Amino acid sequence: MTQRIVLTGGIASGKSTVADLLAERGAVLVDADLLAREVVAPGTDGLAAVVDRFGAGVLRPDGTLDRAGLGALVFADAAARADLNAIVHPRVRALAEARRAALAADSDAVVVEVIPLVVETGRAGDYDVVIVVDADPATQVARLRARNRLSDAEARARLAAQASRAERLAAATHVLPNAGTRAELAERVDALWCELTSP
Ligand code: ATP
Numbered sequence: 001m002t003q004r005i006v007l008t009g010g011i012a013s014g015k016s017t018v019a020d021l022l023a024e025r026g027a028v029l030v031d032a033d034l035l036a037r038e039v040v041a042p043g044t045d046g047l048a049a050v051v052d053r054f055g056a057g058v059l060r061p062d063g064t065l066d067r068a069g070l071g072a073l074v075f076a077d078a079a080a081r082a083d084l085n086a087i088v089h090p091r092v093r094a095l096a097e098a099r100r101a102a103l104a105a106d107s108d109a110v111v112v113e114v115i116p117l118v119v120e121t122g123r124a125g126d127y128d129v130v131i132v133v134d135a136d137p138a139t140q141v142a143r144l145r146a147r148n149r150l151s152d153a154e155a156r157a158r159l160a161a162q163a164s165r166a167e168r169l170a171a172a173t174h175v176l177p178n179a180g181t182r183a184e185l186a187e188r189v190d191a192l193w194c195e196l197t198s199p
Pocket of ligand 1: 183
């Protein structure tokens with residue numbers, strides 16, 4: 001039985017950076033953010049369900065989902081957000097499971113699922129290995145502001161909408177501290193990769 005591995009972390013903690021480092025070392029990634037786009041692509045039953053719930057006004061003229069428009073709508077309305085999650089999350093889970101199973105059956109691939117909200121959605125317990133990229137909130141805010149050109153208040157609001165650092169750390173089997181340099185992070189990923197791939 002291959003082990004199930006998930007990579008997570010707070011916003012701007014360094015998940016994508018770690019995912020890239022793991023992929024360089026040979027991990028095969030299954031990225032929940034990409035799957036979340038796939039399950040509402042044109043022609044999917046996911047998109048049909050979104051249109052049923054929110055109306056054709058959430059479509060662009062070319063028939064693709066207006067993600068920014070829908071995002072603004074659900075950001076302001078908790079019930080709408082819950083409805084959207086109820087459409088998207090089960091489909092993402094099913095697709096992730098199918099991808100992971102196919103990859104695991106095919107080869108000795110070390111499959112790493114990248115799921116930013118695995119703690120928030122209560123799914124961390126489904127995994128044998130829960131890798132949490134950890135940075136202190138001040139570092140997250142600084143990186144978020146630098147990358148997304150946000151004000152301090154906007155960056156803090158995005159952090160506040162997520163699980164707390166303590167909640168995420170409580171779910172971790174492996175923590176990758178990332179408040180230091182990229183070189184330090186790469187060394188930690190090397191050590192983790194050795195552990196994940198040693199029999
Ligand atoms: P998001 O939650 O927004 O998807 P993320 O957790 O995937 O973000 P990254 O995109 O990997 O985080 O990193 C956030 C920003 O911080 C990026 O601009 C990245 O280049 C930078 N960064 C990550 N790790 C370090 C580091 N150790 N030193 C300096 N900058 C870093």
